[in-house]
Amino acid sequence: MMIYPISHINTHIPFKSDINSKKEKNISTPMKVGIGTLSALAVTSGAVLIRRKAQKPMIWKVQEDFSRIFGREFTLDETRDLADKYKRIYHNRNTATYITELNKQLKEDFGYKNTNITLNIDGTLGAWDKVNGRLHVTPADQKTHDRVLHRHKRDIFVTMVHEYTHVKQSEIAYRTSPEELNKALIKRNYNANLNDKYSPEKELLEKMAREQNLTLEEAKEKRLEELYNSPNEYRLKWMDEAFGNMEKFQPYTEEYMRGLSYIEENGKYVSAEQNFAEYRKNWLEEEAYLTAPFAKEIFSYITPIFR
Numbered sequence: 001m002m003i004y005p006i007s008h009i010n011t012h013i014p015f016k017s018d019i020n021s022k023k024e025k026n027i028s029t030p031m032k033v034g035i036g037t038l039s040a041l042a043v044t045s046g047a048v049l050i051r052r053k054a055q056k057p058m059i060w061k062v063q064e065d066f067s068r069i070f071g072r073e074f075t076l077d078e079t080r081d082l083a084d085k086y087k088r089i090y091h092n093r094n095t096a097t098y099i100t101e102l103n104k105q106l107k108e109d110f111g112y113k114n115t116n117i118t119l120n121i122d123g124t125l126g127a128w129d130k131v132n133g134r135l136h137v138t139p140a141d142q143k144t145h146d147r148v149l150h151r152h153k154r155d156i157f158v159t160m161v162h163e164y165t166h167v168k169q170s171e172i173a174y175r176t177s178p179e180e181l182n183k184a185l186i187k188r189n190y191n192a193n194l195n196d197k198y199s200p201e202k203e204l205l206e207k208m209a210r211e212q213n214l215t216l217e218e219a220k221e222k223r224l225e226e227l228y229n230s231p232n233e234y235r236l237k238w239m240d241e242a243f244g245n246m247e248k249f250q251p252y253t254e255e256y257m258r259g260l261s262y263i264e265e266n267g268k269y270v271s272a273e274q275n276f277a278e279y280r281k282n283w284l285e286e287e288a289y290l291t292a293p294f295a296k297e298i299f300s301y302i303t304p305i306f307r
């Protein structure tokens, strides 16, 4: 979904330790440091102060940032090679070219080189549509249709890392249980309809409860069961193609437990427009927002302009 400024990042977010591997625990320490540093910058958000304090991050920091974002280890040499690729992409001046090149590289580094993910530069700041496999990204400033400015390059980079983190979450949820993920997506859509004054679902539910002498809660459960079994409500066609050939996770492995939490959060997800506080609290978003400090640090390393 949409990206909001760094000041929204809560400095006291507990990392979900129950779903972390040792590997992740190792790299969660620099993450906290990163967030602390960034919130300090956010507090003293005068540009002059930031410029005076600014320093290019060390290569080993970038090594950790890449590991944290892409979920695998990199040697220092690999880190330098990878940073060089992003440096070259940075030098693109045309908005569409910059975004397209960046998408190609991130897609590969996140492990989706051969996956059909459609890139859309269509006015949406940032969004991942897991039902259709569409990634949306657009610079915030519409005046920069052709020429992409430094600050937009940075926002776009941070946004795309955020959205690809959602792609990864979708993959892990799918490989944990496609059936349960499909139910969660149906439930999420149904709840959104119940809260939508232009949708007939709420009236239908009340009518059903009245006629069948059920409580609203019972009627809702019954209605959801109908929807779960309806072929029209199947939401995993794209994911079947993208992730269907990947091995499923064994129950109670770390990935599986992680997938279960993603599925649960998918069921509870509300859009930022509907309820910003709820949206921002959702673990899918929380985790994706947590990549911002790492992405920003990488960006500081790859760009020749430092501010």
Ligand SMILES: [Zn+2]
Binding pocket: 001, 002, 162, 166, 284, 285, 288
């Ligand atoms: Zn998001």
